[in-house]
Structure formats: structure tokens, C-alpha cells
Amino acid sequence: MCERVIPEDQRDEHHLVPKSKGGKKTVLLHRICHDQIHSIFTDAQLAKKFSTIETIVEDPAVRTFVTWVRNKPPGFSDSAKESRQSFRRGR
Known part of the structure; x- marks a missing residue:
């Protein structure tokens, strides 16, 4: 989707x-x-209208995300999201 190499x-x-x-x-x-x-x-939207990568990437919100993430290194993850999840779990 973002055309970056995907680390294992x-x-x-x-x-x-x-x-x-x-x-x-x-x-x-x-x-x-x-x-x-x-x-x-x-899930309903994915099944009915967005069942290919091409249709997913055509969505404006996805395009904005792809433009942003495309310049990140292959192993990039949203550490802010991970921090929020850890905080919610009490870690």
C-alpha cells in the first residue's frame, strides 16, 4: 500500500x-x-466497496496517510499509539 519494504x-x-x-x-x-x-x-465498507488495495488507496484519508508514511523508514511504527496502549494497560 505504501510501497515501502516490510520488515518481518x-x-x-x-x-x-x-x-x-x-x-x-x-x-x-x-x-x-x-x-x-x-x-x-x-468491515462492511471493506467488504462492499474497498476490497482491493487500489480502491482503498483511492480514499482521500488513506491517500493522506500514505503520503505521510511513505517517507518513514520501513520499520517505523506509531510509538505514540503504542505508548497510549501501554498506558491503558497500566504499563
């Missing part, structure tokens, strides 16, 4: 049609890209 520890499988909607085909994405997709779209 940052790989996530994205079901083009969510498993909950019967999807089987997957693509490998950076974890941060995968998280962004699911923060923007519902």
Missing part, C-alpha cells in the same frame, strides 16, 4: 474482504498501514 516484525496479513464477511484472500501490509485501514473503514 512489521508484517500483517490484511483480508481484502474481512473474514467476518467470508473473505479468504490476503495481502501483506505494514502493521501501521493495516491499523490505519481498520481505523478508517468498517
Whole structure:
């Protein structure tokens, strides 16, 4: 999606049609890209309208994210998000 190399520890499988909607085909994405997709779209939206990487990237919010993340190093992750999650877990 962002056209960066995906380090092994940052790989996530994205079901083009969510498993909950019967999807089987997957693509490998950076974890941060995968998280962004699911923060923007519902499973129903992914199944009905955004079942290819091409249609996902056409969305203006995704395009903005891709433009931003494309210049980050391959292993980049959102440390602010990780910090918030750790804080919520009491770590």
C-alpha cells in the first residue's frame, strides 16, 4: 500500500474482504498501514466497496496517510499509539 519494504516484525496479513464477511484472500501490509485501514473503514465498507488495495488507496484519508508514511523508514511504527496502549494497560 505504501510501497515501502516490510520488515518481518512489521508484517500483517490484511483480508481484502474481512473474514467476518467470508473473505479468504490476503495481502501483506505494514502493521501501521493495516491499523490505519481498520481505523478508517468498517468491515462492511471493506467488504462492499474497498476490497482491493487500489480502491482503498483511492480514499482521500488513506491517500493522506500514505503520503505521510511513505517517507518513514520501513520499520517505523506509531510509538505514540503504542505508548497510549501501554498506558491503558497500566504499563
